[in-house]
Amino acid sequence: MDITELYQCFLQCDGVSTDTRNILPNSLFFALKGDNFDANEFAQDALNKGAAYVIMDNKKLVTDPTKMLYVQDALGALQQLAKHHRQQLGLPIIALTGSNGKTTSKELIATVLSKKYKITATKGNLNNHIGVPLTLLSITEDTDLGIIEMGANHKQEIAMLCELADPDFGYITNFGKAHLDGFGGFEGVIKAKSELYDYLEDNHKTAFVNIDDPRQDAKTITFSRFTFGNDESADIVIDKLEAQPNATVYYKGEVINSNLTGIYNATNIAAALTIGQFFNVDFTDIKQAIADYIPTNNRSQWITKGESMILLDAYNANPSSMDAVLTNFDHLKDDRDKVFILGDMLELGKEGLKEHKDIITRLAEVNNKTAYFIGKEFSKASINNKHENIYHFDTFELFKQHIEEVSNTVFQNKLILIKGSRGIALERALDLI
Template identity: 50%
Template sequence: MTIEQFYQIFLKANKVTIDSRKIEKNDIFFAFSGDNFDAATLAEKAVDQGAIAVIVENKDFENSDKNILYVSSTLKFLQELAIYHRNQLNIPIIGLTGSNGKTTTKELIHAVLSQKYKVQYTFGNLNNHIGVPLTLLSIKPEHKIAVIEMGANHQKEIELLCRIAKPNFGYITNFGKAHLEGFGGFEGVIRGKSELYDYLKNKKQTVLVNESDPIQYEKTQDYQSKITFGKSDSDYYFEPFSKEHFVGLKFQNENVLSKLTGEYNFTNLCAAASFGLHFGVSFDKIKSALASYTPTNMRSQIIKKDNKTLVLDTYNANPSSMFASLHNFITFEGSKTIIIGDMLELGDESIKEHENILTLAQDLGFDEIITVGKQFRNINLNSKAFESTEELTQYLKENKIQSDNILFKASRGISLEKAIDFI
C-alpha cells in the first residue's frame, strides 16, 4: 500500500500510537520491533482493541483482511506518513531546539499562542525521529499553529527532523555543553543545533533570534527574514526583573512576573512573548499566559515542603545548565543545601566538567554540598558523596537536612527526584 493510499485510512483515524497500552477505537498502531520484543505479536490484539490499521515490519503477522499491513520499515513508513501529512497542512509550524530550556520554552510559546489560536505542540519529550512524526500526525484540521520541539545528541539529527517537520519558523534557545560525547565537543554542538538555521535559511523561512546571544547574533547576520529580541534596537525589547525566587520581564512599562525561577528563564519568557507579539496576541493576554504558567515537569519547579523551599530541576543536566542553576540558587535567602547528580553523555570531557562544577559549588559557599553518581563520587573528597539516589535516600532516612532551601539538579538517568519524599 502506498503512502497516498494509506493516508485515506489515516484521515479516518482518531490518533496514531506506538504504545499498545494506549490503543483505543479507530486508532492506528505502528508495531515497532526491538532487540528483545517485536510489537507485531500484538497486532491481532490491537485490532481487537479497536485499531483500524496496524503497521508491522514482520511479514509473518501480515493480515490484509484485518488491515494489518506489512512494510519494510515501520520507522520509515511513520516518517513518510508524517511528511505527507505535513505537506497537506497550511499552518505555521515553529521548530524549536537548543541545549537548555527548549521544553520550558515550548510550553511557554504554547501557553501564549493558545490565547488566540488552537495550537498543537510536542507532548512530553516526543522530540526525536519517532516523536516528531507522531506530533505532526496529531495535528488536526482545527489546529492553526504547531510548535515542534526537536531534540538531538549528534550531527545531522536536526537536519533530519527539519526535513520531516518543514518548519516555517525556528528558534534555538541556546548553545550549551550538552551531549558533548555525541556532538564531538562544544563546536559540534553549535554545528548540530545550527542545522535548524541552515534549513530555515535555505528555505527562506523565518528565524527568531536572541540578539544578546553572540552565537545566535553571528549565525543569523545575513538572514533575510528574522524576528529579533535582546537589544534595545531589536524588534522587541524586554528587560528582566525578579521578585523573591521568580523571574519576570518588562515590556513597554508593563511587568510580567512568572512562576519560574532563574535568570536563565528570562530569555525563554522573551521568546514566547516575541512569538506572541509576532502572531498578533495582545500583550495583556501574553502577560496572563506567562504569569499563570506553572512548571510541573521537574524543570525549575519550586516546591514548598515543611517550611523549606525545594528547587526541583532533575529532568536534565549538563555543565551549562548546572552552572546557571548554582548561580541562581546561591541568591536565595536563607541557608542552602545543594544535591547535585552526575551529568551524563559528556564523553572525554566528563571528568573535567564534573571537577569544574564541584569547584564552583565549593567557591559559591553553599552550606552543604551533596553529590550523587559515580562521576561526582570519584572526585568529591570533601563532601557527602553517594553512588546512587538509592544510597542517598537511605542516608536521608536517618539524617534530616536543616537548610531552608534545597536544590535538586541532575541528569535524568540519576532519578534524583525520588529523594524528595525523604526530605
C-alpha cells in the same frame, strides 16, 4: 503499500498509536522495533484492543492482510506519513530546539499563542524521530498553528526532523554542553543545533533570535529574522530580566511576572513574549498567559516543605544547565543555609570527568552549605577532593541510607536545590525531606 494508500488508511482512523499499552480506539498502529522489543509480535493484541489497522514490517507475522498492512520499514512509514500529512496542512509551523530550556520555552510559547489561536504542540518532550512524526500526525484541520519541539543527540537529526516538519519559523534557545558524547564536543553541538538555522535559511523562512546571545546573533545575521534582546536594534527591546526568586521580564514599562525561577527562564519568557507579539496576541493576554503558567515535570518547580524551600529541577542536567541553575541559586537573597542535592550529568563522554570536577570545586567555595553528590560520575570526580560538608554517593540508595541514619532534620529550614540527569531520578529525594 505506497504513501497515498497509507494516507487513506490514516484518514479513516482517529489517531496514531505506537504502544499497545495505550491503544487509541480506531487508531492506526505502527509496529515499531526497539533494542529489546518488536511490536510486530503484538499486532493481534493491538487489533484486539481497538486499533483499526496495524502497519508491520515483518511479513511472516501478517495473519490478516486486511488489517495488518505490510511495509518495508514501519518507522520509515511513520515518518513519511507524517511528512505527507504536513504537506497537506496549510498552516504555519514553529520549530524549536536548543541545549537547554526548549520544553519550557515550547510550553510558554504554546500558552501565549493559545490566547488567540488553536494550537497543536509537542506533548511533553516527545521531540525525537518518533515523537515529531506523532505530533505532526496529531495536527488537524482545526489547528491554526503548530509548535514542534526538536531534540537531538547526534548530528543530522535536526536536519532530518526539519525535512519532516517543514517549519516556517524556528527558534534555538541556546547552544550548551549537552550530549557532548554524541555530538563530538561543544563545536559539534553548535553545528548540529544550527541545522535548524540552515533549513530556515535555505528555504527562505524566519528565525526568532535572542540577539543578546552573540552566537545566535552571528548565526542568523544573513537571513530573515525577528529579534529580541536588550539591544536597541532588537525588534522587541527588553528593558530588563530579573529572577529574585521568580523570573520577571520588564518590557515597555510593564512587568511580566511568572511562577518560574532563574534568569534563564526570564529569557524563555522573553522569547514567548516576542513570538506572541509577532503573531499579534494582545499584550494583556500575553502577560496573563505567562503569569498563569505553572511548571511541571520536575522542571524549575518551587516546593515548600515545612520551613524549607526546594527548587526541583530534576528533569535533566548538563554542564550548561547546571551552571545556570547554580548561578541563579547563588544569587537568591535568602538567609537560610543552602543544601545542594546534585546527580550525575550523563552523556558527556570524555569531557565528563572535567565537568563533574568543576562542579565539585565550585560548590566547595560556597559558604553555609551542605552538598550531596549522587552517581558514579561525581564519585570518580571526587577522588582527592575532600571538603567539609560535601558528601559523595555512588547510588541514590546509598544517599537515602545516609539520610535515614543521620535523620532528615538536616533539611529543616533550608534552601534546597535538587538537580540531576533524568537517569538519576532525583525527584525521589523529595520523600527524604
